[in-house]
Amino acid sequence: MKRIAESTVRRLSLYLRFLEEFEAQGHQTISSGELASQGGTTSAQVRKDLSFFGSFGKRGLGYSVSALSASLREILGLGRQWNVIIVGAGKIGAALAQYKGFRERGFKVVGVYDTDSARVGRSLDGVHVKDQRELEGDVAKLKPQIALIAVPAEAAQPLVDRLVKSGVRAILNFAPTPLTVPKGVTLRSVNMALELEILSYALVNADD
Amino acid sequence: MKRIAESTVRRLSLYLRFLEEFEAQGHQTISSGELASQGGTTSAQVRKDLSFFGSFGKRGLGYSVSALSASLREILGLGRQWNVIIVGAGKIGAALAQYKGFRERGFKVVGVYDTDSARVGRSLDGVHVKDQRELEGDVAKLKPQIALIAVPAEAAQPLVDRLVKSGVRAILNFAPTPLTVPKGVTLRSVNMALELEILSYALVNADD
């Protein structure tokens, strides 16, 4: 299949959110325009996004909420449980470990690791923090597909290398540093200070 | 001035990071190629990004690390302190309140608010959590330019409306829901579950 733009995948994910809300409200069908207004985009964009994957609607009618939800879940790979490990049990790692939103969407935290002995042994929402030396062994055993990185910037790249070597194929990085991964491994980064700097730029240039 | 793409601003922010590291290592000059290899981009991209704002290098030599750092800080509006409030003192709000990276880059947390009386009064890294009823009064007094939102999804939009009404012009949202703001207000969202879903998509479609 043709490569799909990340912006498209991101929007599909948003559409799914909204479809679930809509379904809970008992609606049966939804039009591209309604979907668009929630996601802050246009009806043409919605239709184009969906068209990459097939044809899901009925002309004149719109989309079946439940059928489209199911299709999007399928497309996004959410019909299953993903096992996730979190490395780094500081403030951010701990908050992530306890974040309910992950579990609700099929992402199960199966391990939390740290190097600091003061943190090892603590329990975070049912999962207790293990020593980072156990990482390789656990990855081999539990086969988590996704790792979240919440360690200091300087520890992040060596950690990524270890994770990749152990077979992790998808990484979400919260350390404020750019990382590199080999081809075949997907890396995404969330950098909160950077987001604030973009806001700072917007404030300073408010008169554009 | 011509409108600058967000992707450009994001990269400028990254370049600044490296420049600071590079400066700490005692280097005087840096070429667009060196800057690019750090940021995972190309030298042409670096030069193009900078060209929107002026001409900062010397042909044959590269860029003065300190001069370019200063220019980027100026462009990004980082030559000053920004006052930030955080609304929502749950796991994520608390982690944000204690995140050192913000302070280091000139973002000072001047208030943390929650509605839950069990959380009100707690101290998070020197700032203590206040009742959300004090929000409007404090915003009028402290004039924070930026608000971080870490409340449940359903509480987010009403909160945004209150913040905007009180004069906040930039918002960073961590609630997993799309929000709308009037023109003149900048909103950015960080949605962690969404990032995981994008990874999920990548894993399922690894063979593209």
Added chain:
DNA sequence: ATTAGCTTGTGAAATCATTCACAAGACCGC
């Protein structure tokens, strides 16, 4: 069965972002 009223799916056009490619400078060594 026809019409009226919606809404989809999709090429084509327009816009936006990145990469290319090269002239114009700048420094160094001789």
Added chain:
DNA sequence: GCGGTCTTGTGAATGATTTCACAAGCTAAT
């Protein structure tokens, strides 16, 4: 001062994404 070697700054070309615009398809009402 001149030739050689870098590296910038930037139009032009390419590539990617979004928006437009409209034919085609479906439902409901009469």
